[in-house]
Amino acid sequence: MTTQHISVTVNGKVREADVEPRLLLVHLLRDVFGLTGTHTGCDTSNCGACTVHVNGRSAKSCTMLAVQADGATVATIEGLEQGGKLHPLQQAFWDEHGLQCGFCTPGMIMQSAWLLEQNPDPDEHQIREGIAGNLCRCTGYVNIVKAIQQGAAELRANPAAGAGAASA
Amino acid sequence: MVDSAMIPGQFEYVRPGSLDEALKVLRDREGEAKLLSGGYSLLPLIKLRLAQPALLVDLQAVGGLDGIARSGDEWRIGGRATHRAILDHDGLAAEFPVVRDAAGGIGDQQVRNWGTIGGSCAHADPSSDWPAVLIALGGSFVCRSLDGERVLPARGFFVDTFVTGIEPTEVLTEVRIPNAAPRTGSAYVKLERRAGDFATVGVAAVLRLGRDGRIASAGLALTAVGDAPFAATGAEAALIGAEPDEAAFRAAGAAAASAARPVSDSHGPADYKLAMVREVTVRALRLAASRVQGA
Numbered sequence: 001m002t003t004q005h006i007s008v009t010v011n012g013k014v015r016e017a018d019v020e021p022r023l024l025l026v027h028l029l030r031d032v033f034g035l036t037g038t039h040t041g042c043d044t045s046n047c048g049a050c051t052v053h054v055n056g057r058s059a060k061s062c063t064m065l066a067v068q069a070d071g072a073t074v075a076t077i078e079g080l081e082q083g084g085k086l087h088p089l090q091q092a093f094w095d096e097h098g099l100q101c102g103f104c105t106p107g108m109i110m111q112s113a114w115l116l117e118q119n120p121d122p123d124e125h126q127i128r129e130g131i132a133g134n135l136c137r138c139t140g141y142v143n144i145v146k147a148i149q150q151g152a153a154e155l156r157a158n159p160a161a162g163a164g165a166a167s168a
Numbered sequence: 169m170v171d172s173a174m175i176p177g178q179f180e181y182v183r184p185g186s187l188d189e190a191l192k193v194l195r196d197r198e199g200e201a202k203l204l205s206g207g208y209s210l211l212p213l214i215k216l217r218l219a220q221p222a223l224l225v226d227l228q229a230v231g232g233l234d235g236i237a238r239s240g241d242e243w244r245i246g247g248r249a250t251h252r253a254i255l256d257h258d259g260l261a262a263e264f265p266v267v268r269d270a271a272g273g274i275g276d277q278q279v280r281n282w283g284t285i286g287g288s289c290a291h292a293d294p295s296s297d298w299p300a301v302l303i304a305l306g307g308s309f310v311c312r313s314l315d316g317e318r319v320l321p322a323r324g325f326f327v328d329t330f331v332t333g334i335e336p337t338e339v340l341t342e343v344r345i346p347n348a349a350p351r352t353g354s355a356y357v358k359l360e361r362r363a364g365d366f367a368t369v370g371v372a373a374v375l376r377l378g379r380d381g382r383i384a385s386a387g388l389a390l391t392a393v394g395d396a397p398f399a400a401t402g403a404e405a406a407l408i409g410a411e412p413d414e415a416a417f418r419a420a421g422a423a424a425a426s427a428a429r430p431v432s433d434s435h436g437p438a439d440y441k442l443a444m445v446r447e448v449t450v451r452a453l454r455l456a457a458s459r460v461q462g463a
Contacts, residue, residue: 004181021181021224022174024215031172043175045212048278057281063211064282067181068204068226111277132363133276 011079048134098147100138205287247286266354304387
């Protein structure tokens with residue numbers, strides 16, 4: 001088994017590891033770095049539970065190799081809160097009951113954060129299109145859309161509160 | 169090394185810093201090496217162990233392959249241009265609405281953020297959307313090796329499922345589309361079971377009208393209803409010289425269905441798919457005709 005040495009900046013902190021090329025990014029984050037906030041869902045690039053940001057682009061970390069992220073900057077759900085204060089999207093998912101079982105939530109929030117970086121004031125259709133790659137089997141999406149709308153309004157009023165997502 | 173789930177089989181990984189370096193690896197390891205672009209087609213197959221390359225050659229550090237520009241009498245789209253970059257390109261969409269139709273229906277946001285047009289075409293899944301679009305538009309692919317460059321027409325490039333005219337020592341560096349002639353309209357209509365799914369049936373239609381208002385040229389290509397995406401040449405021939413009306417579109421739909429060879433699968437039985445080829449062809453032609461500029 002041949003390993004390669006990689007260096008990845010995760011949530012602003014440089015982390016290194018020796019990995020097999022076949023190790024997936026989601027397993028690097030969860031099993032090697034212990035960042036279990038990123039979930040493994042379908043493992044087929046479909047459900048979006050494993051969504052993180054890689055060099056500022058939302059990505060399904062089950063469909064990227066850890067070695068592909070060598071030298072990259074990665075943002076995960078753990079990086080969103082700032083100084084013990086939830087990111088506006090995290091707070092909004094709490095306030096609007098944007099989750100039930102919570103399994104999709106880290107990916108849903110990371111995808112929402114990316115969406116709001118592209119478009120700070122999306123309409124409902126744009127929100128639904130923006131999270132089309134993230135499946136939720138509990139909520140029916142209504143409260144997720146409401147939560148993203150609340151988070152968007154808060155971020156427009158207070159952009160600094162979203163700094164955690166900008167670490168990628 | 170922490171124990172972790174290992175879903176794919178073992179392989180080596182390299183990340184060349186230049187195109188020449190990548191081409192040299194392809195030549196030195198011919199038949200063993202597989203190119204990795206966005207990864208959203210290849211990695212799922214590797215995870216299922218349906219593909220087991222010995223060496224992955226990651227193109228992410230090879231610069232200059234992601235431009236999108238109109239140059240002289242054609243558009244040149246870098247092989248590493250993402251579906252997102254193509255979707256967001258207003259100039260390209262204005263000239264070829266079919267391109268935006270297709271780009272917006274590929275996978276989801278994350279897939280479009282990473283997946284590339286060259287990767288998708290070289291991968292050649294018969295259900296992927298770009299091939300039919302590029303066939304209908306009369307596009308071509310630039311394939312580079314250490315020996316030089318070949319320009320292969322999209323029509324004829326897609327040989328079979330996952331099989332194209334590209335050689336193992338080549339990189340698909342660029343997609344070319346000839347500039348739209350006046351009075352041209354285009355559309356891609358995709359029938360899918362769920363948002364962002366692979367096509368059950370997809371039809372790319374490009375119509376150019378003559379000064380008399382009749383169809384002067386037609387490009388019509390089908391996704392997901394054969395071993396490879398293909399041009400419905402009988403339907404194209406039937407359209408030429410016809411008025412762009414429902415009767416002509418229905419006749420083209422019937423001709424397209426007679427050339428389609430769908431298989432029954434989870435997307436539906438074959439006879440249903442043939443019915444859908446007829447209908448989706450009509451819809452694509454109708455939409456393309458409605459978009460003809462300067463008629």
